[in-house]
Amino acid sequence: MEIALAAAAVLIGVTGTWSPCGFSMIETIGPTGHTGGRATAVAASAAFVPGAVAGGVVTFGALAGLGGLLHDAGQVAYFAAAAIALAAAVVEARGAPIAPQIRRQLPEHWRRVLPMPLASAMYGVLLGLGFTTFVLSFGVWALAGICFALGDLDAGIVIGAAFGIGRALPIAALAPVADRLFGIRALEVMSARPALYRSARVGDALALIAAAAVLTTTATASAARPEASDAADPSAEGNDLAWQLPDRGAVLRRAGAKLTLPGTDPAVGDLRAAVIVGERIVLIDRVDLGVMSEISAPGVDAVAVSEGWLVYRAHRDGRDVMLARSIADPRNPGEEKTIGAVPGLGQLGRPSVDGNVVVFAIAKTNVNRIVSYGLDSGRGRTVLASRNSALSNPSVRQGEELTKLLYVRVTRDRQRLMIKRLGGKRHGQAIYSRRGRKTTMWSTALSAERAYVTLLVGGGAKIVSVER
Numbered sequence: 001m002e003i004a005l006a007a008a009a010v011l012i013g014v015t016g017t018w019s020p021c022g023f024s025m026i027e028t029i030g031p032t033g034h035t036g037g038r039a040t041a042v043a044a045s046a047a048f049v050p051g052a053v054a055g056g057v058v059t060f061g062a063l064a065g066l067g068g069l070l071h072d073a074g075q076v077a078y079f080a081a082a083a084i085a086l087a088a089a090v091v092e093a094r095g096a097p098i099a100p101q102i103r104r105q106l107p108e109h110w111r112r113v114l115p116m117p118l119a120s121a122m123y124g125v126l127l128g129l130g131f132t133t134f135v136l137s138f139g140v141w142a143l144a145g146i147c148f149a150l151g152d153l154d155a156g157i158v159i160g161a162a163f164g165i166g167r168a169l170p171i172a173a174l175a176p177v178a179d180r181l182f183g184i185r186a187l188e189v190m191s192a193r194p195a196l197y198r199s200a201r202v203g204d205a206l207a208l209i210a211a212a213a214v215l216t217t218t219a220t221a222s223a224a225r226p227e228a229s230d231a232a233d234p235s236a237e238g239n240d241l242a243w244q245l246p247d248r249g250a251v252l253r254r255a256g257a258k259l260t261l262p263g264t265d266p267a268v269g270d271l272r273a274a275v276i277v278g279e280r281i282v283l284i285d286r287v288d289l290g291v292m293s294e295i296s297a298p299g300v301d302a303v304a305v306s307e308g309w310l311v312y313r314a315h316r317d318g319r320d321v322m323l324a325r326s327i328a329d330p331r332n333p334g335e336e337k338t339i340g341a342v343p344g345l346g347q348l349g350r351p352s353v354d355g356n357v358v359v360f361a362i363a364k365t366n367v368n369r370i371v372s373y374g375l376d377s378g379r380g381r382t383v384l385a386s387r388n389s390a391l392s393n394p395s396v397r398q399g400e401e402l403t404k405l406l407y408v409r410v411t412r413d414r415q416r417l418m419i420k421r422l423g424g425k426r427h428g429q430a431i432y433s434r435r436g437r438k439t440t441m442w443s444t445a446l447s448a449e450r451a452y453v454t455l456l457v458g459g460g461a462k463i464v465s466v467e468r
Helices: 002-018 020-029 037-070 075-094 116-129 138-150 153-177 181-192 194-221
Strands: 225-229 232-237 240-244 249-254 257-269 272-277 280-285 291-296 300-305 309-316 319-326 337-342 352-354 357-363 368-374 379-386 390-398 403-411 414-421 429-435 439-446 450-457 460-467
Touching: 002 020, 002 037, 002 138, 002 153, 002 194, 020 037, 020 116, 020 153, 020 181, 037 116, 037 138, 037 153, 075 138, 075 194, 116 153, 138 153, 138 194, 153 181, 181 194, 225 240, 232 450, 232 460, 240 257, 257 280, 272 300, 280 300, 280 309, 300 352, 309 357, 319 357, 337 357, 337 368, 352 439, 357 390, 357 403, 368 390, 368 403, 379 390, 403 439, 414 439, 414 450, 429 450, 429 460
Parallel strands: 232 257, 232 439, 257 300, 352 390, 390 439
Antiparallel strands: 225 460, 232 240, 240 249, 249 257, 257 272, 272 280, 280 291, 300 309, 309 319, 319 337, 352 357, 357 368, 368 379, 390 403, 403 414, 414 429, 439 450, 450 460
């Protein structure tokens, strides 16, 4: 979705080159627009690009952030964004006059009172903001509406940066050669052939149609599918889904049949399954459900399993600890090793493991964190941290190229089921959202195709899923 919107934003930004501000900016920061010559023109062009990107991020990021505060980012939001994109595509394809139009020029005097690179950067900010000068495409208004409708700050930042890049690059490329034959000829062709501008708007229309299609697909995928009622704490592997009943009994759903497992707090991973029985973990073959071994684990209250590792949370000596054991040989497991602990009022969340990667949440009085731990390397790191948002219940799934992280993010009265690349720096994409406090998002699970989450409603719980 973000790729489709970014592509549309770049094209819409490029279309702005045909504005009076675009043409004048090429001449203003070009070699003849000041006394600094070509070297200053190159420096000014280089400064113009980050300015335009910053302006785009401010406008579209702010609109997305405002939308996120005012409404729910659910299925309706995606359909609304798709409708906005499609409506703008229609009027763009028809070549309708832009309305409302902003007939404001750039403050030309800046180049006389400021160093040219600084003035150029500030010109870039104004053009990147989108609505401070002439608007040459309905796509600009559409991007604003889409950002507000989605209410997704990360998407708004991507759209803003892409728009700024599209707005800046043609100007930055032509300005240093504006006094040469190529630059002069390029400006003459752009200004003398209205068909070029018309073609740019048709390109905007096609990009917006593609974005509308992706948004519609995303809206359909974000519809939650009920998986199990009176159920919580899902664990998924292949087509199998395990969960816990209200009495803490363990269920495994396979091919439509519900099978009872001999314990509580079930987990599945690779060819293994695991349940808790008292202060022991029972390791089960996921294929034939035969018991493989029983492992002592005093204080255990949550478990995760993969082909080679058993990871579990236990409460010992008044604190939560996260522990791991190798189960390469299930009947002769490796020594217990501590991979996480919190003292006092701190809490550890349920673990999730896939292959050799473990993730879990750490909640303290002043910060929430999600950490990952490499069981082979013995190294851990913070993936996400926040003092203002609740970050909880992560699940991990390794793919052929990327490792994905699923988690719950709570801000004020909004709860989002988020998915991101484990190594990425941003919060990721919201794939399911709930507003209000009547329903609480809780534990999660991630399979190759779907993302699962427990919803606590009143005094009960249920599991739903969405496409990942």
